[in-house]
Amino acid sequence: MxxxxxxxxxxxxxxxxxxxxxxxxxxxxxxxxxxxxxxxxxxxxxxxxxxxxxxxxxxxxxxxxxxxxxxxxxxxxxxxxxxxxxxxxxxxxxxxxxxxxxxxxxxxxxxxxxxxxxxxxxxxxxxxxxxxxxxxxxRRLPMQLAAEIIWNQLPPLTCAVDGTVVTAVLEPCYDVGGDAFDYAINGDVLHVGLFDTVGHGISASALTTLTLNTYRNARRSGLSLVDTCRSIDKWINSQYPGSFVTALLAELDTTTGRYRRISAGHPAELILRAGRQLPALPVPTTLPLGLGHMINRPPGVAEQQLEPADTLVFYTDGITEARDAAGRQFGPERLSDFMLTALRAGYPAPEIMRRLIHTIVSYEDGELRDDATAAMIQWRRYE
Missing domain, CATH: 3.30.450.40 (GAF domain)
Structure with a gap:
């Protein structure tokens, strides 16, 4: 043949x-x-x-x-x-x-x-x-060293297992330094982390590298969500005293839809269901990573029971704090409206993220003032 x-x-x-x-x-x-x-x-x-x-x-x-x-x-x-x-x-x-x-x-x-x-x-x-x-x-443009370091740390932008999809985007793609994401699907559990490091450039990328790899080490060592947060916090404080990283650390049981997460000084995710936005989970539930030694209580864990076809949207402040020529912020409401409109249009999850990041770049007239990163999870119960 x-x-x-x-x-x-x-x-x-x-x-x-x-x-x-x-x-x-x-x-x-x-x-x-x-x-x-x-x-x-x-x-x-x-x-x-x-x-x-x-x-x-x-x-x-x-x-x-x-x-x-x-x-x-x-x-x-x-x-x-x-x-x-x-x-x-x-x-x-x-x-x-x-x-x-x-x-x-x-x-x-x-x-x-x-x-x-x-x-x-x-x-x-x-x-x-x-x-x-x-x-x-x-590559259509030269990539800055800080961005080179971050891209080499990241997993593929999109992953799908048994109907559950996780997908992410980062900009400016040739100069990103402080934002990052990670995920892993182990058995029935999807682990997702979104990180926003203080600063920019090489110093920020080095701190982000430590954060990502500490997150993976804790996850692969079988630590709980709370202990994972504590481990990252400890290592950042030890190696970069005075620096910090805001983060969402989450786990989703892909069989039951039970969702749990810690907000370390990070904005709340959007929870979208049947064409509407659900009330936000509480934030923060602990201090930014690296500053946890300043309080004596353990990180709080917020929970939400998802329903099939629910969508979660994580984002860094570079998304919602993007400003147009008149100084108006893009804001969480505009982000929610964008996502709901795109979901109604039926675009695939990776395409929604691609359109979102281009919308943010266009909103700031092609010149981002800050790293902008977003991740999206769509949950489908596997039958």
Whole structure:
């Protein structure tokens, strides 16, 4: 079968480089009923779809996410066909890497092409850390060192397990230094942390790095939510006395919908249900991380019983304190309205986050005054 020959050629890249993929894919295209095939990866700002480093010049051009068929494929994570071209989403799990662009013939087997797209996504994901081709592709501007440090600490922007989705965004993507997020799904429990470090630049990124890794160490050591908070607080106070990090530390039982969280000096999350916002949980429930030694009581844990299809939105103050030209803040109410409108429109969770961060950047006329980070959890009971 000719499609299997294409698969064999691509699988040979398990021992190759990401930058070798464009040439192998182009050679394999005729075996798939296609005249050409190319990989387009989304840039860090999620504005453009760019040819993978190593693509033959002139073979494929960059595409904008907004207003193009390729962009529609990316934003909907669904196949798109137009004028002889077929675009297929490149998904590593639920993470959107970009699109596979093919000029197809009438006899092309789309089911085979979907398998090829899945294989290409896996190859990119597995090769991305063995060289810099993927990074060269995704960067449209020089990345500052502080941002380099933070991006290398973060998990994939999107994860989905058994109907529960967690997805996040950060801006300015080339200069972020103080904001970060982390998550893990262990058994039936989703762990999520959102962090906003005082300061900016290298010093902030170093403190954020300590915070993220202390959070992971506590989680992987089996500490409770309260003891995890205490551990992070202790290490920040020990290594960076006088500094602090605001945070939301949360756990969600994905079987029952029981949600528990600590607010360490951080704004309350939005809890959205059936087109409306529920009353906010109490904040703060303890002092910012690094300042906990100033009080003698344990961190408080707020709880909420979620219902299927509920949405949680975490955010740093760079989202709600964004200001327009007249000095008006974006604010929690505008954030809630945006989220409810996007949910009613039926956009996928990662696309809602992409649209949110572009709305914030536009609100500040393209020049953010502070790091802006948001994370979104959609809970579905797994049957």
């Amino acid at each position: 000719v499609a299997m020959e294409a698969v064999r050629r691509l699988l040979a890249l398990r021992h190759g480089r990401a930058e070798d993929l464009p040439a192998v894919l182009a050679d394999a295209a005729p075996l798939l009923g296609a005249e050409s095939a190319a990989v387009l990866l989304v840039d860090y700002a999620q504005v453009s779809l760019c040819p993978l480093h190593g693509s033959k010049p002139g073979l494929v051009e960059p595409r904008q996410v907004e207003g193009t068929a390729a962009g529609r494929c990316f934003t909907t994570a669904g196949d798109t066909y137009e004028d002889g071209f077929l675009w297929l989403p490149l998904l590593h799990g639920a993470e959107r890497l970009g699109v596979l662009e093919l000029r197809i013939k009438d006899d092309a087997d789309r089911s085979d092409l979907e398998v090829i797209a899945a294989l290409v996504a896996e190859l990119i994901a597995s090769r991305r850390f063995y060289g810099d081709a993927v990074e060269h592709t995704r």
